[in-house]
Amino acid sequence: MLKRNKIINITVIVMVAFLVMVLSLTDGLYSFDKMIADSICQVPTTSNSRIKIIGIDEKTLQEYGDMKTWNREIPAKLVEKLFEQEEYSPSVLAFDVMYISDVDEENDKRFADACEKAGNVITAVNMVYETKVTKQGDILVVNDNHIAMVEYPYGALKAVSGYGFANTIQDKDGYIRYAKAKADFEGEIIDSFAMAIYKKDCENQGIVPVMPKLFDGSKFGFTYTGKSGAYEVLSLSDVLEGKIPMQAFKNSIVLVGAYAPGMQDAYNVAVQKGAQMYGVEIHANILEALMEGKTNVPAPKGIYTIAAVAAVILFGILCIRCKVIGKTVLLVIFGAADIVAGKILYENGIVINLTLLPIAFITLYAYGLVQGYLGEMLRRREVVSAFKKYVAPQVVEEISKKGDFQMVLGGENREVAVLFVDIRGFTPMSESLEPEQVVEILNEYLKLTTEAIFKNGGTLDKFIGDAAMAVFNAPFDLDDYVYKAVCTARDIAAGSEDLKEKLLQRFGKTVSFGIGVNCGNAVVGNIGCDFRMDYTAIGDTVNTAARLESNAKPGQILISEFVYKAIKDRVDVTEVGEIPLKGKSNGIFVYQLNDVK
Secondary structure, three states: OHHHHHHHHHHHHHHHHHHHHHHHHOOOOHHHHHHHHHHHHOOOOOOOOOEEEEEEOHHHHHHHOOHHHOOOHHHHHHHHHHOOOHHHOOOEEEEOOOOOOOOOHHHHHHHHHHHHHHOOEEEEEEEEEEEEEEEEOOEEEEEEEEEEEEEOOOHHHHHHOEEEEOOOEOOOOOOEOEEEOEEEEOOEEEEEHHHHHHHHHHHHHOOOOOOOOOEOOOEEEEOOOOOOOOOEEEEHHHHHOOOOOHHHHOOOEEEEEEOOOOOOOEEEEOOEEEEEEEHHHHHHHHHHHHHHOOEEEEOOHHHHHHHHHHHHHHHHHHHHHOOHHHHHHHHHHHHHHHHHHHHHHHHOOEEOOOOHHHHHHHHHHHHHHHHHHHHHHHHHHHHHHHHOOOEOHHHHHHHHHOOOOOOOEEEEEEEEEEEEEEEEOHHHHHHOOOHHHHHHHHHHHHHHHHHHHHHOOOEEEEEEOOEEEEEEOOOOOOOOHHHHHHHHHHHHHHHHHHHHHHHHHHHOOOOEEEEEEEEEEEEEEEEEEOOEEEEEEEOHHHHHHHHHHHHOOOOOEEEEHHHHHHHHHHEEEEEEEEEOOOOOOOOEEEEEEEEEO
């Protein structure tokens, strides 16, 4: 049984570890994990005050009309105004707006001239992606992110401004957690919008930009600074109308973009669920992540998988060996360690799966609880099965309730009462009857004996041919056990009278009982070996009870002086006197039990 349980435990641990390996290598539970990880790692902080947003908001649209109808006069006025006073000019001005085609020559030129004069304007370009199948050797490779074309700013503007692609990267679940640093289009390396702004600001500040670690060639993860509204947002119309002092933009990084519903520039983001964020704010968050070093890459799958499998195996081995409290403590420790380690690694730019291991730990924990529960049920059933044939029903019920009772070799010293009963005249009677009749008579008497023992809460120790032995106050405490042992003898004697008449009428034969009862200290427990054991009592108390029974005449109940002294006020006896007992140098004073009060 133990070997089989060990094999099952190892199998379960290996299966869970294998599942963890598969899910780790295949990004199983990805969306669920990201949902949990976002709530733990994407914690809003104070935004960089240098980053400001000029929003094309509803107020601006009401003032200047639908943006689709604008020519380049409005952005030209904004550039001219922001750089009118050099001492208050921003470090970088970035337009998250597509100025692709020529609109009208005069204002197109005005806008380009203003940008050229400013010298630090970044505009957005758009990557147009398509699915392309290429052949690498004998293998066909499908590329869903092939750049078919780039929509650049119109010629005059492209020539005088910096630019970067403003395309966002949606994760598998539709949320934005990653950004691209650069893209290669026909040999030209184009920076992302945020990267172009970051590099330009570093250039103006005289510092060297720190490039983030990348994965998949050009991607990096980033931590959002905050939810929508984390950055200072100023209305474009207020800026153009002079309602905002230009000192507010001194050495700042200004992003201009859509900031009104219906402009089709809002996305689902990791830092807030159930509400979208405008694209210009997303770029601001990516920019600050680059500035503050809040970028990350996934942990190498191979290394993480090995570590995860090792953690699962270790947890499984420890968990199976512990009891419920130990299992719970282990679950808390290992689960917390995974979350803390994941948080620390995330803050150092490494992303691991935060839910895979806790789920594995919970699975093994639940298995351990179920295994323990079923094992306890089987153990109790084994104990009950071992005792139910010779222990009173109420004692069996007690055994089944006690979780600390063990079926093991060994014993204990207990004060008990022992009863022996034997059928007198059974041997000569059996010689004159058919075997079936002998068995039937024997069963009737033993049934009577067993019922009397169980009725008084005793334990049927064993049948010895046509005799029986019962113990009272073992394996569990029994109130007034000496009195109940004597009551059992009385009940057997009383029941035998009716049985005599029944057998006499049926078979023309009858027998009677001889009973002996003694009390005192005995060793009780499971006696035998691992593959064969009996619950019994041994010692002088038991031997004396057997000797009393052998000295009893047919129909006589003999009790020792120890029994009499224990219950003398509740029994009617006749003194028999001291009788010698085989194997004992001294005799024992004996009483004949007449009745029980």
